[in-house]
Amino acid sequence: MRVIGLMSGTSYDAIDAAAAELTLDGDSLVLRPLGLVSEAYEDGLREALAAALPPAPTSLAEVCRLDTLIGQAFAATAVRADRELCGGEGELVASHGQTVYHWAADGQVHGTLQLGQPAWIAEATGLPVVADFRPRDIAAGGQGAPLVSLVDLLWLRGRPGTPVALNLGGIANLTAPDGTAFDTGPACALVDAAVRGLSGGRLDYDVDGALAARGTVHEPLLLRLLAEPYYALPAPKTTGKELFHLGYLRDALTGFGTLTAEDVIATLTRLTARTVADAVRAVRATEVIASGGGTRNPVLMAMLSEELPDVLLRTSDELGLPSNAKEAYAFAVLGFLTLHGLAGTDPASTGARHPSVLGSITPGRNGLRLPPRADRTPVRLMVK
Structure with missing residues (x-):
């Protein structure tokens, strides 16, 4: 399956899109990197995002605006990745979104918010999108981070x-x-x-x-x-x-x-x-x-x-994993696991009560056809 992983980190300088061919082979998940494209945030959007981040005050109107504009920016990057890296044959997008707040207090995480409405990505690419990875782990008592730990x-x-x-x-x-x-x-x-x-x-x-x-x-x-x-x-x-x-x-x-x-x-x-x-x-x-x-x-x-x-x-x-694309590849893996009904967390890493299948799925243009559920989470990742 050709999966595009989308990532913008806490530096919020650019959106990275890494494409991978992912295949289950026995107890291994085989990852073949297809490349990376990166798009800098448009200056006005980056400035608006920076101005809205804590400890600065913001409004629900601005949160709504940013959710839309970031979603559109992620969508444009995903379209480019599908065209340039997958030859227009991508099958899934896994979007981390842009973290704007991680609600941690007294050693516990109570909530998290990532912006970048996945409907814009699904509409632009026609592909199903897995997004909102972190909240499920937090609901299970985990920190919601670092989610790449399982990978x-x-x-x-x-x-x-x-x-x-x-x-x-x-x-x-x-x-x-x-x-x-x-x-x-x-x-x-x-x-x-x-x-x-x-x-x-x-x-x-x-x-x-x-x-x-x-x-x-x-x-x-x-x-x-x-x-x-x-x-x-x-x-x-x-x-x-x-x-x-x-x-x-x-x-x-x-x-x-x-x-x-x-x-x-x-x-x-x-x-x-x-x-x-x-x-x-x-x-x-x-x-x-x-x-x-x-x-x-x-x-x-x-x-x-x-x-x-x-x-x-x-x-x-x-x-074998480019250092500037590793997290984007990791979210491609997490999206693949979600689509196959497999847990994307390790409780020892996040402190959750149990492993969880992560995220929410937004159907693509042709609806949603889930692959058969895999028997178990792979035990190793092989990069080829």
Whole structure:
């Protein structure tokens, strides 16, 4: 089955669409990557989205507007992916949508909201769409994140030692072979916020880590940031930009006088490396397989190597999954599992009471024809 996975992460810079040929082969799920297309959000939509995110106030009218416009943007990207990657023969779209709020309090997640109305995708592509993956896991008592953990577990199975999958998006998350999975804290979220805030909006992110490379880590600021209570919480746990945003950073800078932008960004980059490394050490990992936009920051990757001198650090590209497309491929897998009536969660990873079949299905132009239900969830993912 040719499945298109749609993903826009907490950096909300672009919509990624990865297409895969997915086949059940005994107890294995075989994934053949077909490629990736990526579409940046139109500037006005990106600005409207940024203006509506917590802690900023918004209105139901703006939520409705964003749900429609994001859905239309996802639909256009899916149409392009079907045409360019699947030759117009796609069979399913799996859309993560755009997370705008993850309601976490007192160590528990109470709800979540992803925008990007799937009806627009189904109408534009003619294909059935699986969307709204996270709420079912939350309803079952889980954190609703990191949802890619099941895919990571299938993919890591059989590797020697204790490998962990690490995603460096806006928020960093990892999955260990025993099912332990959690958000470690910010990956690029605070760095991006600092770059935008300190550049007056001229820059969106630290290109190639150039700003961090020119700065010096400010140890007192780093220590204050490391005192954030989230880092001491036990897994499973999840976080987001509801916590790690520009206002949070401004509060942390109080009392330090004037620091250069480069020193602040170097310190935040070290914060990501340190908190990720602490999490990796906690699960006694011997190998880290990293993916996500943060892997394109050579300063962050160098700092992570410094923090983990005895751990092999590599990117998912080396194992056949492009690091900039891995999460989109993961949601393609989750959509495939849903359509076949198979659970897409591992309770050990999210803290749910039981595994759940995820998401809601929006029929395509020709209605909905479900494939026969598979006997069981595959036990491994093979990338070919």
